[in-house]
Amino acid sequence: MLKIKGIDAYYGNVQALKNISLEVGPQEIVSIIGSNGAGKTTLMNCIMGILPVRKGEILYKDRDISSMKTHLIMRSGIVQIPEGREIFPNMTVLDNMEMGSYSVKRSKSEMKAKIGEMYDLFPRLRERKSQKAGSLSGGEQQMLAIVRGLMSDPELLMCDEPSLGLAPVIVDEVFDTFVRINKEKKMPIIVVEQNAYIALSISSRCYVMENGSIRISGSSDELIVSDAIIKAYLGG
Amino acid sequence: MNAAVLVQLLVSGLAMGFIYALVGIEYTLVWNSTGLLNFSHDKLIMLGAYLFGGTFVLGMGFSNPLAIVLAFVIMGLIGVLIANGIFNPLRTMQSMIFAVMGTMILGRIIKEACRLIWGPAPFAISGWLSGNIRIGKISISNANIIICLVSLLVVIGLQLFLNFTKTGKAMRCVAQNKKAAALMGINVTQNICITTAVSAIICSIIGILIIPLFNVSTTMSNSIGLKGFSAGVIGGFGYLPGAIIGGIIIGIVENLAVMVLPAVYKDVVSFVLLILFLLVKPTGLLGKRA
Numbered sequence: 001m002l003k004i005k006g007i008d009a010y011y012g013n014v015q016a017l018k019n020i021s022l023e024v025g026p027q028e029i030v031s032i033i034g035s036n037g038a039g040k041t042t043l044m045n046c047i048m049g050i051l052p053v054r055k056g057e058i059l060y061k062d063r064d065i066s067s068m069k070t071h072l073i074m075r076s077g078i079v080q081i082p083e084g085r086e087i088f089p090n091m092t093v094l095d096n097m098e099m100g101s102y103s104v105k106r107s108k109s110e111m112k113a114k115i116g117e118m119y120d121l122f123p124r125l126r127e128r129k130s131q132k133a134g135s136l137s138g139g140e141q142q143m144l145a146i147v148r149g150l151m152s153d154p155e156l157l158m159c160d161e162p163s164l165g166l167a168p169v170i171v172d173e174v175f176d177t178f179v180r181i182n183k184e185k186k187m188p189i190i191v192v193e194q195n196a197y198i199a200l201s202i203s204s205r206c207y208v209m210e211n212g213s214i215r216i217s218g219s220s221d222e223l224i225v226s227d228a229i230i231k232a233y234l235g236g
Numbered sequence: 237m238n239a240a241v242l243v244q245l246l247v248s249g250l251a252m253g254f255i256y257a258l259v260g261i262e263y264t265l266v267w268n269s270t271g272l273l274n275f276s277h278d279k280l281i282m283l284g285a286y287l288f289g290g291t292f293v294l295g296m297g298f299s300n301p302l303a304i305v306l307a308f309v310i311m312g313l314i315g316v317l318i319a320n321g322i323f324n325p326l327r328t329m330q331s332m333i334f335a336v337m338g339t340m341i342l343g344r345i346i347k348e349a350c351r352l353i354w355g356p357a358p359f360a361i362s363g364w365l366s367g368n369i370r371i372g373k374i375s376i377s378n379a380n381i382i383i384c385l386v387s388l389l390v391v392i393g394l395q396l397f398l399n400f401t402k403t404g405k406a407m408r409c410v411a412q413n414k415k416a417a418a419l420m421g422i423n424v425t426q427n428i429c430i431t432t433a434v435s436a437i438i439c440s441i442i443g444i445l446i447i448p449l450f451n452v453s454t455t456m457s458n459s460i461g462l463k464g465f466s467a468g469v470i471g472g473f474g475y476l477p478g479a480i481i482g483g484i485i486i487g488i489v490e491n492l493a494v495m496v497l498p499a500v501y502k503d504v505v506s507f508v509l510l511i512l513f514l515l516v517k518p519t520g521l522l523g524k525r526a
Contacts, residue, residue, distance in 0.1 A: 050415060070418035079419070086416040088409055099409055102402065103421030152421065 001026050001188055002047070002078075002156060007056030007066070009046050016042045018213040019056070024156065024190060029182050031191045031199035031220065033233060034209035040192045041083050043209070044160050048080050049073045060156070075103045077155035083164065083192075085145040089134025093125055096133045096144055100151030118147040121177055139170035146177065157181070158190040163198065171195070175202050196233035200224040208233070240373040245491045251380035252460075253487020254387035256506075258442050259464020260471065260479030261394065262435045268411035268474055269431035270323045272335045276343035277439055278461025282454060283346050284311050284440025289361045289452045290354040300364065307440045315436030318342065319429040327428075347454050358453030365448040379448040386445060390438065391480060398476075407431050459503055466510040472523025481521055485509075 002024040009017040017039050024030045032040050045051040047058055049070040058066040065073050074080075088096050097115055106114065119126040122143040128136060133144055142162060149157060159178070163171045175191075179202050182189050193199035200206055200220045208216040208229065216228065223229045259277070266274045287310055292303030322342060326335035365379040398404040409417040410427045418424050443457065450456040463486055468474075471482025490505040497505070513520060 048419065050418070069423075071421045071423045074419055074421040082416060082419060086413055086419075088412045088416065090412055091405070091408065095405060099405060099420050099422075102406060102409075148420075 001061065002190075003059040004047070005057050005059065007046060007058065008054045009042060009051055010054055011042075011051075016051075016212050017046065018211075020212075020214055021056075022207055022214065022217075024188055027182070027186045027188055028205065029178065029189045029191065029203040031193060031203035031206045032209060033193050033196040033199050033206060034215075035233075036194065038209040039212040040209055041160055042212075044080055044083075044158055044190075044192060047073075047078065047158065071103075074152075079149045079152060079154035079157055081145050081149040081157070081159045081162065083160040085141045087133045087136075087141055087144050087148065089132065091133055092130050093133055093136070093144055094129045096148050097125075097151055100148035102152075104152050114151060118150065121150075121181075122147060122173075138165050139167060139174075142166060142170070142174060146174065150181070154187065156188050156190070158192070160192045161194065162191065163193060163195045171198060178202060196229065197224075200229075238373075242495075243374050244376065245494065246488065247376050247384075248380050249488035249491030250484065251383040251487070252491065253484035254384050255442060255446060255460055255483070256464045256467040256486050257480040257483025258387055258390060258438060259460055260467035260483050261391070261476055262438045262442070263465055263468045264474060264476055264479045265431055265435045265438075266323075267468075269407060269428050270327050270335075272323060272327055272332060272339070274339045274435070275336060276318075276339040276346060277435070278457040278464075279343040279346040279350075280311070280314070280436055280439035281443040281446075281457040281461065282452075283314070283350060284436075284443030285447055285452045285456060286350050286354050286443075287311065288440065288444045289359070289364075289447055293361055293364075294359070304444060307444065308437050311436045311440040312433040315433035316429045318436070319432035323428055323432060324425050351454055354452075356454070358451045358456075360451045361447055365445075377448070379445075383445050386441065390441060394434075394438075394476070403427075403430060463506045466506050468520075469510055469518075470513045470520055472520030475520075475522055478520055478522040485521075 004020060004022040006019045006021050007017060008015065008019060020043060032043065034040050042051060046053050049065070049068050053066045056066070057064045060076065060078060065076065088099065091099070097118060098111070101111065101114065124140060125143055125147060128140060133141065136144060146159070146162070162174050166174065175198055178189055178191065181187055191199050191203060200223055203220045206218065206220045206223050207214050216223065262277055263274065266272060284307055288303050288307040292298045292306050293300065298306065322335060322338045326338050329335065365382055367378045368375050369378060369381065398408055406417065406422045406427055407430065409420065409422060410424055414424050446456065446460065464483065467483035467486050468479045469482070470485060471478030471480065486506045486509060489509065490502050493505045494502055
């Protein structure tokens, strides 16, 4: 579905990504783990066209999207739930959700059904629907960000650091939801995480990033028991 | 000093206040959308007045409503040009000074172009928003009443547009977070064009409304441009209701000041207010963010 072939990216003159290649197949959950500053978010930004790619190509459904504008990439079906949630704080929860489906034309009844479907995913948002999004707790904001991303019925979901700053109970709830979405909608998901254990436990394959390049890749079941991963990322 | 004079001063102050509020709103729209201060907008106000009065009414002899619509269309297009020519290319540069210089120079260009096209002599448009209403001893000019009503309509219309239409909500998204807006599939560049067009149309509304007060000249909007900026600061920069409150406060205070101060100091009052607010409460009356 998504095929990244040897991309390089720079912030000014500083190289942030070195020859990254990666692949996401239909219906699978792929995780990208690594420490702070490894380039995970940079990679997400490159896929979405927020940061230009200097070398290599990003193929989505066999089409090179590496020089497309962000909103067009989004409209072609890739949705990124950005790190730090980036919800619209001065808008209500409901407005935030509606903005998530900005790119989709829906009738009023279709919109209502879609929003209802989202409330079923995270019932807590229903109680908060007319509250300003900025007044929500961190966990609720993350739920809103996920729901906002799902509103446009993406074909590929990318979630950047969903566990950041959340209580462990809520982290579990969020990741359970990813597994559920993946199963029910057959939606491929990329999860970028510092929390290696939870990322490995829900994904089928995993890429480990370090200093802007991919160090290790393989099936999550194998990586979760490998010595190198346990030492570096699982606190072994 | 009698009550009739006080009421008259209050009404004309309120009318000027609404004008400042519109200018402040226009600053705020562009500031929120692009993160830039548009220092050419007082010249856009003047350009709107020249297009309406100089070209469509006096030049081509169109009826007033048709001239207004045509002025809106042309100003909207000019707004799109400014967005594509200045705001979008310059807003991502390392310093916002580039774009601010760009808008200042644009203001110069518009002013000199007006002088070349329509000549240096100020002119009036006879019969446009003229006349008075008398209630007992109180005499209020029609222009002031129409300014208040039209400004109210613009303010209400803008609020409805920003809160209930898809494009308006997208404009608010772009103002709050450009990256997240793009991730929602909003074309940020195009959205900035729309915002700038809306703000240019508001400029032409202001320009057309103030013709009976200042006539049409290249300097007609100099002071209201700066006072509208003060309105934004006093109310709380970047917050639309703040711009409205700030504008009305400046309009009324400077008009009432005439009762105690010599009339030549009228313009001083609003800038003293501006400096006081910058010193004491730089976030403005309704501003939340520092």
